[in-house]
Amino acid sequence: MQVHYAEGKGEAARAALHVFLGGLPGHAGFLGAELLLSADQPELTLVASRWADTSPPLPVPDGVRAWVFQVQASR
DSSP states (O other), X not given: OEEEEEEEESHHHHHHHHHHHHHGGGSTTEEEEEEXXXXXXXXXXXXXXXXXXXXXXXXXXXXXXXXXXXOOOOO
C-alpha cells in the first residue's frame, strides 16, 4: 500500500485541494482519503490518500507539493 500526501498553503490551495480530493475516487486502487487541517498551522491544508498498490500519477494543483510513501507497517 502507498500513501500520497499533497500539501498546500493558503485559501486558494485549500479550495483546490478540496476539488482534488473529490477527484481521487475515480482512480484505480483508491482506498480512501482525508482533507486535513491543523489549528496549529491554520494556513496549511493536507490531503492524505491511501492506495491499494501504487499511487497513480496524480496531477496536483499549482502551488501544491506532493510526496508518495510506501507503507512499511500498520496496526
